[in-house]
Structure formats: C-alpha cells, structure tokens
Amino acid sequence: MPWRYISGRLLMFVITIWVASTIVFFLPRVSGQNPLAEKIYQDAQRGGYQDPAVQERVRVFEQKYGFDKPLWQQYVKFVYDVVKFDLGRSIYLWPKSVNEILAEGIIWTLSLGLLTLLLAFLVGSTMGALLEWKRNNWGLMVAMAPILALSAIPFFIFGLVLQLLVFNIDREYPLVYGYQQGVLGWPDWSDWSFILSVLKHGLLPALSITMVSLGGWAMGMRGMMVTTKGEDYMVQAEAKGLPERIMLTKYAVRNSLLPQVTGLTLALGLIVSGVVLVEIVFGYPGVGGQLVQAVSRSDYPTIQGIVFLLAFGTAAATLVLDLTYPLLDPRIKSLSN
C-alpha cells in the first residue's frame, strides 16, 4: 500500500478538522465579544436569576465553556470537546443536546445530498462521455444546451423556479417539508403511505440539485475525453480492432474518470453549501432547515454544531475519496514506492 500517500491524506484530514474547530471557536468572536456568553446572561436576566432552572442553565454553560477562564484555555477545551463530538446543549431547545438535534436532521441531509450527488455525477459523466464520443449527435447537443445554462445558476434558485412551475401545474403537490405530517407529526417508517410521501416531498429538492449539477460533470468529462481521445493508446486500440464499446468503456472513460473524481473532492464543500440552501427553500427537515431556525433564535451552540458537523462530514468524504483514489488509479501506488 502507498503509505506515504495515505499518511499525507490522513494528516490533511486532521488539519482540516483542527482548522474547522478553530474557525468555529474564533469567528463568532470577531466582534470582540463572546456572543454566546452574552446571549446566555441576557436570557438569564430576562428570566430572572431566582428561577432555579435558569440558574442551573447558566451554571451548565459556565462549566462547559468556562467564560471566566483565559481565552486560550477556553479554546483548548473547546477544540478538545468538539473533536470528541461533545457539542454542548441547545439554548433554545434546552436541555436538548446539540447532538440529539443534529441526529434528527443529518439523516435527511445525508440521504438527499448523497443520492443527488451520485446521480448527477454518474448521469453527467455519462452524458459528457457520449457527447465527445458521438460527435455531431444533434439530439445530445440540443439536450446539452439547457443543461449547460442551468449549471450556471445556484441550486436553490432553480428550486424556486421548480416550486413556481409545479404550483401552477398541480396545486395539491407538496412544495415544502420532508414528509406528510400525520396525526402525531412523527415519522413512521413502517407505513407505506408515509414512505411514499417522503419520496414525493423529496422529488423537487432532489431534482433541483441534480439538474443543476449535471452540466458541470458533463463538461468536465467532455474536456477530459477530448484529451484522452488523442492519446496513443487510443490509436493503438483502434488499430488492433477492439470493438467500439470496449474502447469507450475500458479505455476512454476509465482514463477520463480520474480527474472527475479529483473534481468531486474539490466541489464537495460547494455542494454541501448548495444542499443547505435547497433545504431552506423547500423547508426540508435536514440540518439546513435547522440552521435557519438556530440563526433566527441566536442559538449559537446549535449553529456551531451544524457548521462543525458539515465541515467534518465534507472533510471525511474528501478523505474517503482520496483513499479510494489509488484503487482507481494504480499509478499512485507505484509512484510512492
């Protein structure tokens, strides 16, 4: 195994996590104050210090964040806690822990994000490959024009357009939220009609992400195919009479796919931001929706938790992609030995 490559990637992952937790700690303080402490004492004043529940709350936050301690001690403890995923408790939904809140939301975000990402990557890359392979195919070129134009606009803007369109076609179609809220309001995964409603609610957000990202992958793949098609091994493959199907899949696509995977690792952060915004537009019950609520309630521990969780998730996904890269590209193996 290419150990140097793996250890390098692991180190980068650790640094990213450290940078993320540092950002999460310091950025809220750029104004010179600690908004979290201010918010808690403000609430305490409003609620009255006499109330034992309020006193208890202030005590828990003081103990967790140590507002009276020097900044560097607060920082070290914060990073240590965050890396252990001890994200504290929510202010607004007290005494719920941030972890509990995130656990509710992340399933929705993860399934929406991963499904659409995979779908867009696969379909987009296939389109791009065919676009270059079958030159002057008018059907493909006509289909590409709107997809390319779409790729320039943000996911959530297209989401708004979809909402407008669907609303004017079918007034009954669910435009917001993640599922049909039953009598209890809780998700009931054993009920088929509930699962159907989840799919129905998820269709529009998924479409708005997939349709917009198709173009980017298609153009990237097309660009790589242009280069690959000019390589000597393609000429040789043709000369020895390989069937076109094999030339396309085993030679051209296989070699063009690698830079696409690199592109994927670079785009992940942007995609996560985009998915969060789509969730906001569609009132989806994922972490994006939770983020809006936390922002409007100045619930700093939850905001920090969501930011750290998504940064962690993106960094972890990047690490996984980086570690599977040698399996896709055997050259890396030999390079480091």
Added chain:
Amino acid sequence: MEQVQTDTPTMSWWNSLATRSEFTRDRVVPILRYMRRNRLIVFGLGAFVALTLFVTMSYLFYEQEDLLQERHGVNGLVKAASVQANQKPSWNPWSGYPLGTDVQGRDIYAAVVVGIPLSLRIGLIAAAIGVGVGMVLAFVAAYVGGVVDAVIRTIVDSLIPIPGLLVLVLVATSLNPGQGLTVDQLAFVIAVLAWPGPARVIRSQVLVIRERGYVEMARMSGTSALGIIFKEMMPNLAPYALASFVAAVSGSILASIGLESLGLGPLDSPTLGSMIYWNIFTSSVLLGLWYWLLPPIIVLVVLFVGLFMISAGLDEVANPRLRRRV
C-alpha cells in the same frame, strides 16, 4: 493575439476599420476578430451590457422618487409599513407599477432596478479583495517557497473542503446580531473566504510561468524580481487572474444571496438576495405572487449565465488548446 487568415477575404468592414489608425489596426481589430470566434465572451458581456442599460435607462426615465426611496431602503420599508400598510400586493402593469407591488406595497420594478447594482457591488468588492489577497499569497508562496509555501498551501487546502457558506453564517450571525449587516459589511464578510480559490489557481500558474524561457531570459539579463513579476509574468497571468476574478464575482454573489436567503443580509436594502429572502419568508409561491418572485430570479439567471459564459470564454483565452477548431 495571432492573425487569423481564414476570415480576411470577406472582411471589408473590418478592413475599413483597420485602415483608420494604427491603434485600431494593431489592438482593437485582433480583439474584435477573436471575439467573432469566441462567442461565449460576447454573449456574456452582452448580458452585462443589457443589465447595465436596463438599470441606467430606468434611472433616466423612471420616476426618480420611487427609486430614491428604494435606495435608502429603510425609508422604502417604513413608507410601506406606515403609509401603505393596507395596500395589498397587486399585479396591474397599467396602474403605474410596471411589475406590480409586493406584500408591503413596494414597487417591485424599482426594487429590482436598485437591487442589481447593490448585488453587483457586493460581488465586485468581495471578488476584488479575494483575488487581490489570493494573488499576493500565490506569489509569496511560489517565490519564497520552502516552509512559507508549505504553510500557505496547507491552509488553502484545508479550507477547500470546509463549506464556505456555513463559515460565513458564523461570521454574519455574530457580527451584528438582530440588526443585519450593511451592503458593504456583507461584501467584506464574503471576502473572508474569497481568497483560497484564486490563491490555489494562480499559485500553480505562477509555478508554471516562472520556468518559461522568457522569464529565464529576463532573469539572466538582470531584471529585478519585482520587474519580472510585473513586466514579464503579470501580462501572461492576466487571463487566469481575470478568469478567477469572474469566477470569484459569481461565487461572491452566490454567497451573498445564500446569506441573505438565511436572513443574514441587509434586509432593509432591496438587494436581489433580500428580495428572494422575503419571498421565501412569506412563501410567496403558495400565495400565488409569482410576479414578485420572478423578476429577481430572471435577473439572477441572466447575471449568473452571463458570468459563466465570460469565465468559460476566458478559459478559452487562457488555454488555447480548448479553442474551437476553425
């Protein structure tokens, strides 16, 4: 730019232009000729010219008072809240409001006209800071090398997987809780994360260009390091720097609408993003207020597609291999 032989015979108009002066012959005509082939840049710039014309024409011919009121956003809101509180949103192009009025009785047309320059301003300020800082870092990294390069590269690489919008949310929520930021403050917040991308792209280009023959030549003939950077490398970096500037403008406008859609922007100035926010906030789609949601969306689509075309066109300038075969 090199001469293109293929399109000379039929070019009588070009040729008459070319005979006018040396400057037009040597500078303007090649660019115009190149633009005839690179349609993407033309369409992209066309989108911008159209938007600019739309804004300036509106300022010239539309009733000034409405625009001014919108520009000093607070007044617009206060006016709407106090004087016209019971005015319902309406869409009647012949009533004096060409695009109708929103839920607060504000003139949608005026809001769009005032909003376009505001949103562009955010994008331009943030992108200028981002590309400037990124360029300086890129040159420092590539030239000093060693530990400095490693540190800058590691920071840039570690920032790339972190979802930028969320970091900006952290900054924006803590800067001015409850009151929102001004347009310029929002631009500076966005600039916080606008530099890693340009730094990354430009650094790799500096490394490539530094090894070119003409740079070697200048170095041997005793040009100073700054002279090499500004006289030899900058002109050749220009297409890349421009391309990353355009990409940064587009990214910054996207970030600004994202933050504004979360309710973190200047909610009292009618930027395109805060129009979108109020649309989401009041669920205008469900209320059937399409005429309030569509104008900012159409403008944003024109803006983003235009920027995308310019940056794709500049890519072609920077990488001649991508040029269309004539």
